[in-house]
Amino acid sequence: MTHALDGVDLLPRVQRALDEHIDAQREALAALGEPMTPLVDSVAELLAGGKRLRAAFLYWGWRALGGADDDAAVRAASSMEVFQAAALLHDDVMDNSDLRRGHPTAHRAFAARHQAQGWSGESARFGHAAAILAGDLCLCWTDELFSSSGLPEAGLRRARPEFDRMRTHLMGGQFLDMLEGARGWHDLGHAERLERCRTVIRFKSARYSVEQPLLIGALAADATQDTLAGLARYGAALGEAFQLRDDVLGVFGDPGQTGKPAGDDLREGKHTVLVAHALEYADPADARLLADSLGDPDLGDDAVQECRRVLVSSTALERTEAMVSDDAQEAVRALDTIGDLTADGRRALAELVEICTVRAT
Numbered sequence: 001m002t003h004a005l006d007g008v009d010l011l012p013r014v015q016r017a018l019d020e021h022i023d024a025q026r027e028a029l030a031a032l033g034e035p036m037t038p039l040v041d042s043v044a045e046l047l048a049g050g051k052r053l054r055a056a057f058l059y060w061g062w063r064a065l066g067g068a069d070d071d072a073a074v075r076a077a078s079s080m081e082v083f084q085a086a087a088l089l090h091d092d093v094m095d096n097s098d099l100r101r102g103h104p105t106a107h108r109a110f111a112a113r114h115q116a117q118g119w120s121g122e123s124a125r126f127g128h129a130a131a132i133l134a135g136d137l138c139l140c141w142t143d144e145l146f147s148s149s150g151l152p153e154a155g156l157r158r159a160r161p162e163f164d165r166m167r168t169h170l171m172g173g174q175f176l177d178m179l180e181g182a183r184g185w186h187d188l189g190h191a192e193r194l195e196r197c198r199t200v201i202r203f204k205s206a207r208y209s210v211e212q213p214l215l216i217g218a219l220a221a222d223a224t225q226d227t228l229a230g231l232a233r234y235g236a237a238l239g240e241a242f243q244l245r246d247d248v249l250g251v252f253g254d255p256g257q258t259g260k261p262a263g264d265d266l267r268e269g270k271h272t273v274l275v276a277h278a279l280e281y282a283d284p285a286d287a288r289l290l291a292d293s294l295g296d297p298d299l300g301d302d303a304v305q306e307c308r309r310v311l312v313s314s315t316a317l318e319r320t321e322a323m324v325s326d327d328a329q330e331a332v333r334a335l336d337t338i339g340d341l342t343a344d345g346r347r348a349l350a351e352l353v354e355i356c357t358v359r360a361t
Contacts (some may be wrong), residue, residue, distance in 0.1 A: 004348035004355065005056050008069060009161070010077075014055045017071070017078040018047045021145050025137075038113065042106040042134045043141075049101050050361065053242075054080035054213045056352060061217025061231065062151075064345020067261070080147035080213045086138035087170060087208070088310045092180060094305050101259035101349050105302030107131035119205045133290040139167070155220035162219055166212040173203030181295075190280040196241065197273045205243040210356070211235025214349075224340065233334035236347065239325035244320055247272040249360070251308060252317070257360045263304030269295025274311060274320045282314035328357045 004267050005011055005201055022044045029036040045280050091097075092105040099105060111127030119126070123212055129204040146163060149155060151292070177200045185193050214235045218228060250265030251274065263270065275294065279287050290310045299307075311317050335346065 004060065004351040005052060008059075008061060010056060010074070011052055013071075013074045014052050014078045015048075017075045018040065018081060019064070021078070021082070021141065022047065025141060030157055038110070039134055039137070039248055040213070042089075042109065042131070043082075043138055045103070046088060046100070046106070047081060048213050050081065050084065051355075051359075052081060053256065053356060054084050054209055056348075057210055057235070057244075058213040058217040060345055060348045060352070061214040061219075062221045063217075064341045064349060065216070065221035065222040065223045065227070066342060069156075070150075073217075076149035076151050077144055077213075077217070078236075079142050079149065081144055082138050083142040083167070083170075086135045086142065087174075090174065091134035093128050093135075094174070095264075097260070097264065098270075099213050099260050100175065102256075102287055103259070117172055138310050138330075142167070151220050155278070159216045159219040159221065160310060162212055162215050164217070166208050169203050169212075170208050173200060173207075173361060176200050177204045181269055185271060185276075185279070190276065193271070193276040193279070194273060197271060197276055200271075201243045202236070206236065206239030209242055210239035225357075226336055227340055230334055230338035234331045234338075237327045237330035237334060238353055241324045241331065241353075244273060244324045244327070245357055245359060248308070248317065248320060249326075251304075254360065259361070262301070263299060263307065266293055266304060266307050267295070267297050268300045273323065277316035277319045278311050278314045281316060281319075282310050286310040286314060288358070290304050324357055328353050 019081075022040065026040050029040060042160060050339065055074075058071055058080050059077040061283065062076070067073055088100060089106055092100055093107050097105050098108055101107075107124075107127040109127070109129065111123040114121075114123040114126040116207075125224065128194055134297060143230075148149035149156075153157075170233075179201055180196055185196075188196070212235070214231050218231055222233070236244075247265065247270070250270065250272070255261075255262050274323055278290050290307055290336060293307050296303075333351065335349055338346075343348070
């Protein structure tokens, strides 16, 4: 069976489109001189890797409704990767993360450069500001790359409202995530904790990772309202499953594959479904241990291992895995209700369910 990403050479084609866009932006910034090089490099390095799933969903949303397999579709799809880069740059600043894909995060790299050069001011503050500006550049470039992709003008107009909604929802979702961490869970019951988790998941990650790129591609290809509704159900379910898998990997993932230290989500105090289940179903001593560990930036490897034990013994991991499985099955059922997809598109979207949910990175 042809692989949803590899069979159409989507990975290298998206990379070429990204490289061409970065080259054009280097030229645009050349008038500002050599100081622009590390700024653009920080984006180029981030765009040199990744799973390309967001690009894949826009591309297959377009192809599944009969859109042509051409460079314009690939350029439009690659804009989703630039948008993802913006989210990652900003997210790493907000989470104060040290590593991204096995390398220092942009704000850490800029801070180290500031310190090495002996420049005035606080190195950390400089690093944060530089990374935020790099993320802002990516937001600008997302719009530019999408609008100049070469997709038919009528298709771009149809897709534009969803494209704009995606960008607005992500920023709102990022704020919700920050807010949840600040106001805490102490007075909430299990059901409300889960609901808040799922709301953050939906708007911070799930929609812009799956549903919205898919709908943008389908809208550009002039999908019917019934088809869009079916794709939205598929995307909503799969997007949640995708983020729940991320939450599991954030605690149990292999750093050699995830590119981030094991247990970083615990150190950052992330309020996830995994943690919500553990706080509800662990015995009181274990629940206290986990609650006291959340948000401790100095949490050591032994303490992370103890938290993992709690997440397993409390059935939190098992319950979260069941949610991933249920969401994946819901995505497959939703896909089965859509009648007017191309054979290649239907096959690719079915494969993407497994790609998103059975993964180690």
